[in-house]
Amino acid sequence: MLRLTGIRRSFRVGPTTAEILKGVDLEIEAGEMVSIMGPSGSGKSTLMNIVGLLDRPTSGACLLDGRDVSGLRDDALSALRNRLIGFVFQSFHLLPHLTALENVGLPMVYRGNGRPEIRRRAQAVLERVGMADRTGHRPDQLSGGQKQRVAIARALVGDPALLLADEPTGALDADTAHDVLALLRQLNADGGTTMLVITHDPAVSARCRRQTHMRDGRLVEPAVVPSGGASRRSDDSPLPAKGHGHPRGLPE
Amino acid sequence: MIARGRRAILAANAREAVDSLRKASLRTILALVGVMIGISSVIAMVSVGEIAKEQARRQFEDLGTDILVIRDAAGSNASGIAFTDAMRLAETVPSIVEAAPRTSGYGAFRFSGRPVGQGSIQGVTRSFASVNGLSLREGRFVSDLDIDRQYCVIGHEVAEAMRAVRAGSLTGEVVEIDESLCTVVGVLDHKAESYALPVQVEANPSVFIPITTAQRLVQNSGVEVVVARSREGVHHEEAVDDVKSFFGGVSPDLDLDVITARELIAQMEAQMETFTLLLGAVGSISLVVGGIGIMNIMLVSVAERRTEIAIRRALGARRRDIRSQFLIESVILTMTGGALGVLLGLGATWTVCRFTGWAFLISWVSVASGLGTAAAVGLFFGLQPAHQASRLDPIAGLQGR
Structure with a gap:
């Protein structure tokens, strides 16, 4: 599903270069729910940007859904992002002037779908996250937890291969955070959506089925896998079998 | 299929542009006024010119162009x-x-x-x-x-x-x-x-x-x-x-003074030409000023909406989708100004006709050229902001930088 090998990323800072990622290897199977935990500055956001096709590694290979994405042009990356990646951000990043339904439908707009199709799919996925009665609300009429549910619906609407959640509970109070994580776990368990959760919070990380740690530009995986289905079989989830296996999201 | 998809994206961009125009700020409306004045002077210029020509043609048709007027100088x-x-x-x-x-x-x-x-x-x-x-x-x-x-x-x-x-x-x-x-x-x-x-x-x-x-x-x-x-x-x-x-x-x-109708027509046409040039100059200047106003508004809008642009990019918008979104916005903005300008210009023409006693007629050529010019101004002055929007770094935008 996702295979990173020897990912390095360095940035120019004035006359010197700072290496943020120093050779990251990671493999995620379809249907997994993996966390990357680490303190700020450890490079986890940089890694997320690379996995999310927003950034390119300085060196190393990134295989997403069986496709080598290094060396793709910007348009091709945008198209892949649209089809393969669903983003959930800490600060929700909903467009304030659009309704929940319109926000959720946005990825489908860039896929070139027609309006009735977009509305139908957005409505369906809002129902899945329990927001069916808030479709006409704008973000400022929603609570933090509701906003994040809408954001999750937006990430799911295009049936992505990988849902990337960057501190998904970072802006929420403890109870709401718990609910949102429960929702993510349920979507992973029932819908088989592959998830990569990035967090600095051990409590959040602990609720993912497999945990990794980011430290000083390298990824370390604890030898002991806690119980809770980290070794989930990928064949008990219906989605990868019917959707993720064949090549899709080809650039136009 | 692909073309249909592109059209769907453009249609969605256009809908959003119209939507955002409805909630336009005072600043946007002021920029719009610039274009409106420019277009209205273009409309008035073309319309009054055509009406005056038509008027002269009618008058000389009544009498013929073969008249000589002989006076003692x-x-x-x-x-x-x-x-x-x-x-x-x-x-x-x-x-x-x-x-x-x-x-x-x-x-x-x-x-x-x-x-x-x-x-x-x-x-x-x-x-x-x-x-x-x-x-x-x-x-x-x-x-x-x-x-x-x-x-x-x-x-x-x-x-x-x-x-x-x-x-x-x-x-x-x-x-x-x-x-x-x-x-x-x-x-x-x-x-x-x-x-x-x-x-x-x-x-x-x-x-x-x-x-x-x-x-x-x-x-x-x-x-x-x-x-x-x-x-x-x-x-x-x-x-x-x-x-x-x-x-x-x-x-x-x-000492004889002989004037012919043809000389008078020539004089009148020369006057019309000066008039047209003058209005054309005023129109062009205000169009350029209006266009710069639009460009300014669009640049501000791009700067204010960096996060929005980054979100759209993260959701799969290609650079050209962002570019077309902002281009459509600026064209819709100037076309709105243009449409208002057409109305204002026709109003001005009607007023001129009322005071000169000429027959008012709507010159569709002028209406079409006014709207066309407005669209062209929107495209031209919207290009740079739209390009800038499409080149924004989505990572920086998402982090609020």
Whole structure:
């Protein structure tokens, strides 16, 4: 599903270069729910940007859904992002002037779908996250937890291969955070959506089925896998079998 | 399939642009006003130009473009044009078909002892009616056989005043013109005065009498002006030369002033061109200023919406999707300004027509060119902001940097 090998990323800072990622290897199977935990500055956001096709590694290979994405042009990356990646951000990043339904439908707009199709799919996925009665609300009429549910619906609407959640509970109070994580776990368990959760919070990380740690530009995986289905079989989830296996999201 | 998808993205962009325009800030509206003024002056320029041309064409169509107006350059009071010379003009000069001399005085008119107005007393010949396009409501015009006779043809306003005194046919009635009694032989139709013409006839408040009678009755009755018509197919400059050489032969001291209708048309067209250029310059300047205003608004909008752009990019918008979104926004903005400008321009044109008495007509060419220009301004000045938006780094935008 996702295979990173020897990912390095360095940035120019004035006359010197700072290496943020120093050779990251990671493999995620379809249907997994993996966390990357680490303190700020450890490079986890940089890694997320690379996995999310927003950034390119300085060196190393990134295989997403069986496709080598290094060396793709910007348009091709945008198209892949649209089809393969669903983003959930800490600060929700909903467009304030659009309704929940319109926000959720946005990825489908860039896929070139027609309006009735977009509305139908957005409505369906809002129902899945329990927001069916808030479709006409704008973000400022929603609570933090509701906003994040809408954001999750937006990430799911295009049936992505990988849902990337960057501190998904970072802006929420403890109870709401718990609910949102429960929702993510349920979507992973029932819908088989592959998830990569990035967090600095051990409590959040602990609720993912497999945990990794980011430290000083390298990824370390604890030898002991806690119980809770980290070794989930990928064949008990219906989605990868019917959707993720064949090549899709080809650039136009 | 792909084309359909692209169209769907463009349609969604357009819907959002219209939506955001509805919630436009004051600043956006001000930028819009710039474009509006620019477009409205373009519209007014083209429309007024077309209407004026149409107006001139109609006026000269009435009279023909073969009219020559002959005057003594020294002035009408000391006119050196002899009546007999003027009368011989048409028969002597082959390029002239008709020549209508006129003397002109001023006086009061009375009918049945009541005043019925005052106006000019014009001494004319038979040709005067045809050369100036006068038409009769009843009776006949002054004839060449009316030499020295106390006959008159009355203008529309005078006739109206006389009918107010006594209703019925006016031919055969006797009207008192500056204490001389004249028999009405004809009544003129109402004549619309057109100031673009070479001679002001002012037929409505006037009384026309045979020129020979006028020389007897009215003081200062030298030939004020000769209105002549050139033969068909003769170039107007040739006719002017012929007229000048004729008068040069009979009265060598005379300084003759000959104006032709064609010269007047040329003068008018030159004036129109200056007018058009002036408005065009104003229009272009305000369009450029308006365009810069739009560009400024779009740049501000791009800066304010960096996060939105980054979100859209993260969700799969390609650079060209972002570019088209902002281009569509700026075009819709300028097209809205353009549409308002078209209305304003047509309003201005209508006002001009009202004050000049011209017939108002909507020039669809100008409407189309106005909207086209607005779209072009939107595209041109929207290009740089849209390009800038498409090049924004999504990572920076998502982090709020």
